[in-house]
Structures are given as C-alpha cells and as structure tokens.
Amino acid sequence: MANKYKILLIEDEINIVNFIKARLEANGYQTIYANGMRDGLMMLMSHCPDLVILDLGLPDADGMEVIRVVRKQSLLPIIVLSARGGEMDKVMALDEGANDYITKPFGTEELLARIRSVFRNQNLIQYGENRSEQYVLGGLQIDFASRQVFKEKKEVHHTHGVQHFSLTC
Numbered sequence: 001m002a003n004k005y006k007i008l009l010i011e012d013e014i015n016i017v018n019f020i021k022a023r024l025e026a027n028g029y030q031t032i033y034a035n036g037m038r039d040g041l042m043m044l045m046s047h048c049p050d051l052v053i054l055d056l057g058l059p060d061a062d063g064m065e066v067i068r069v070v071r072k073q074s075l076l077p078i079i080v081l082s083a084r085g086g087e088m089d090k091v092m093a094l095d096e097g098a099n100d101y102i103t104k105p106f107g108t109e110e111l112l113a114r115i116r117s118v119f120r121n122q123n124l125i126q127y128g129e130n131r132s133e134q135y136v137l138g139g140l141q142i143d144f145a146s147r148q149v150f151k152e153k154k155e156v157h158h159t160h161g162v163q164h165f166s167l168t169c
Contacts (some may be wrong), residue, residue: 004030004148005028005029005030005050005051005119006029006030006031006032006047006048006049006050006051007024007030007031007032007034007036007049007050007051007052007053007115008040008043008047008049008051008052008053009021009028009031009032009033009034009053010033010034010035010036010039010040010052010053010054010055010058010063011033011053011055011058011065011081012035012036012055012057012058012059013055016018016055016104017033017035020053020107020108020111021113022035023108023111023152024085024112026088029111029115032047032049033059035056035059036059036060037058037059037060037061037063037066038060038061040052040058040065040066040098040117041066041069044076046153048074050076050077050119051068051076051077051078051115051118052076052077052078052079052124053069053078053079053111053115054066054067054078054079054080054082054098055080055081055082056080056084056089056093057082057083057084058081061139063080063082063093064092064093064096065095065099066078067080067098068096068097070097071096071097072146074155075098077118077119077122078098078099078100079084079098079099079100079101079102079111079114079115080093080098080100080101080102081102081104082102082103082104082105083103083104084103085103088164090103092154097148098102099118099121100117100118101116101168102114103158121133129134139151139152141149141152141153142150
C-alpha cells in the first residue's frame with residue numbers, strides 16, 4: 001500500500017516514536033520525526049509533510065505553541081496525541097486548530113482510522129465531495145488516490161508540498 005502520504009511525528013519519547021513509526025510505515029505512510037518544537041518546525045519547512053501528529057508535552061515548548069505557529073500560515077492537518085486527557089486540554093487544542101485529539105494510552109487501529117479520516121476530509125475539502133479518483137485531460141492523468149501524475153502514461157515525479165504552508169513549501 002504505497003499511498004505516499006508523509007507524516008511528521010513530533011514526540012520526545014523515543015519508544016513511542018519507534019512504535020508509531022513502525023505502525024505507520026507498515027501501513028504505507030512515510031514517517032519523519034522530531035523530538036521538540038524547534039526541530040519540528042524545521043522539519044515542517046524542509047520536508048513539507050501532509051500531516052502532523054503532535055505530542056503536547058515537548059521538552060522545549062508546549063505543543064499548543066506548535067499548533068498556533070502552524071495555524072498562522074497553514075491548514076496542514078494536525079492530530080494531537082497526548083497524555084493530557086482533561087476536557088479543557090482537548091477543547092483548547094481543538095479551538096487552537098488541531099483537527100483531532102487522541103489521549104495516551106491509545107489504540108493503533110484507532111490512530112490509523114483517525115489518520116485516514118483526516119486525509120479523507122482533506123481530499124473532500126480540496127477536491128469537492130463529488131470528485132472522481134482520477135482526472136484525465138489529453139495525455140495528462142492525475143490519480144488522486146495514489147497521488148501520482150502521468151503524462152503520456154509515464155509517471156511524472158513531483159515534490160510533496162503542503163498547500164497553504166508558506167514557510168518554504
């Protein structure tokens with residue numbers, strides 16, 4: 001399953017990073033990670049991920065600040081994955097701009113389902129509810145499901161970019 005989505009995991013607990021990274025990659029996602037806000041923001045600018053999974057308890061800043069910084073410039077989807085389970089923490093993160101919130105401990109199948117949901121919702125927003133999975137015009141073919149572009153039946157390689165993210169993407 002090569003869906004070509006790139007996910008940035010901002011998490012400082014290496015055991016959680018390794019576990020989530022293994023599960024995401026086993027499900028066809030490209031996974032990169034950062035262990036704090038500063039590194040996370042640099043990864044956002046240099047790797048242009050399609051989704052961020054964010055822990056709120058980072059060593060160099062509160063994860064809420066990451067949400068604020070990203071939302072000033074981008075509609076990049078953010079799923080919070082945090083040990084903070086209080087209702088006000090969830091409300092605050094969602095009101096700041098997180099797309100979803102999962103508390104630790106968590107089920108990996110639930111995490112994967114929420115990731116699929118975020119990408120499904122992003123596709124509906126970007127392409128409209130009635131979009132087809134492919135767009136064909138002359139020798140150009142765009143396959144939205146696999147995120148591939150073909151010209152005269154040959155794949156055109158392109159860079160992943162996050163729409164509306166203006167730092168460098």
